[in-house]
Amino acid sequence: MIIYSPLKEVNIWGWTKPLESLQDLKSAISKSGQPFGVDQSGPACEFRSDWPCDKTMYQMMGISAHNGIDIPCASGTKVYASTDGVVVEVSNDISAGLGVVIWDKSQKCKTVYWHNKENLVSLNQVVKRGEVIAYADNTGYSKGNHLHFMLKETDEVGNTVNKDNGYFGAIDPIPHIRFENSMSETLVKARQVCEGYLDPAGQIYWADKDEKSYWIARLTDKIRQLQEVLSELQK
Numbered sequence: 085m086i087i088y089s090p091l092k093e094v095n096i097w098g099w100t101k102p103l104e105s106l107q108d109l110k111s112a113i114s115k116s117g118q119p120f121g122v123d124q125s126g127p128a129c130e131f132r133s134d135w136p137c138d139k140t141m142y143q144m145m146g147i148s149a150h151n152g153i154d155i156p157c158a159s160g161t162k163v164y165a166s167t168d169g170v171v172v173e174v175s176n177d178i179s180a181g182l183g184v185v186i187w188d189k190s191q192k193c194k195t196v197y198w199h200n201k202e203n204l205v206s207l208n209q210v211v212k213r214g215e216v217i218a219y220a221d222n223t224g225y226s227k228g229n230h231l232h233f234m235l236k237e238t239d240e241v242g243n244t245v246n247k248d249n250g251y252f253g254a255i256d257p258i259p260h261i262r263f264e265n266s267m268s269e270t271l272v273k274a275r276q277v278c279e280g281y282l283d284p285a286g287q288i289y290w291a292d293k294d295e296k297s298y299w300i301a302r303l304t305d306k307i308r309q310l311q312e313v314l315s316e317l318q319k
Contacts, residue, residue, distance in 0.1 A: 085191050085260050086292075087166040088213055090233050091220070095158040105263055105294035109155065117230060118154035120256040125150070131179075131225045141225060145179065148250035152196065152234035153257060159201055159229045163218040166195045166233075166261075171209045171217075172242060180232070181223025186211060187242045194244065196234035196254075199226045214264075233257060266292050 094103050094112040103109060118124050128135035128144040135144050142149055165186055172194070173185035182200040187193075201221030205211060222229045235257035236244045244253035267275075269291035275298070276282050290298050 085193055085235075085237075086262055087188075087191075087193070087195060087235060087257065087260050088164075088262050088264065090164050090166050090195070090197060091155055091157055091161060091231060092164065093161060094156055095161070095229065096156055100158055103155075104265065105297050106258070106261060107294075107297055109261065110258070112156055113153055116156040118150050120151070120153050120254075120258065121149050121251075123149040126227075147252060151251035151254040152198075152232050154230045154232055156228070156230050157220045159219075159221045161220040161229075161231070162216045163197050163200065163220050163231055165211045165213055165215045165217050167191060167193070168213050169195075169211060171205045171207055171211060174203050174205065174207050177224060179225040181221070181226065182218070183224075184217050186217070187238065189240075189242070192238045192240065194234075194236040194238055194242070195257075196232075196236065198232035198234075199223050199230060235260060262292055263294050265294050265296065267295050267298065268292075272298070 089103060089109060091103050093100055096112055096116045113119050123140050123142050125141035127137040128139050128141045129137040131141050167186060167188040169186040169188040171184060172187045175183045177183060180198040182203050183196065183198040184203050184205060185194055185196050197218055199222060200218040201223065202219045205217045211217060220229060220231045234254045236253045237246065237255060238244055247253040267290060269287050272287045272290045
């Protein structure tokens, strides 16, 4: 299952930055977002006056912890479809705010986009990966501008599977996210051949990762090697 980043930029503490790699995404989430599977929701009473303060919002909603990833971004940031598919839900929910759900029949998965400022698609609309489907914001139960992004596996007709997994069927999307400049294993091998070596383990490691990070790592390693050689020559 391969999905693509739903955002092309993030906003961290008031600074907007391009989102170009999985490393960028993880960094943004760690600094100003929320990863999958943790509970940072805070006291439930902060969201509803009739909820207790000794339980978290997620506990009151009946989920084990955060069932998606929160990607920090400015209000009005473009939200892109992560896969090809059909819009199966366009909602305005008290907790999710304005939301969109897209079903990718070929991969049997749903991608979910919550807390939007404006939804730009309609129910049953066919969309292509990379199409702008919404503008991000802070609607629903939210403490700041961000995109709540979820991934759910489905059966052949679009029903969510594993609903009893504690996250209403959601799974961590991070292992499945790719970027437009992600490299195939063959391309990594070609890069290695041009550099005069072959490293099968490295080909597997760098497959589906972005080219920018690859070259940063390779050049850093080359600089280290040159510094070692220079140090030997100067003795």
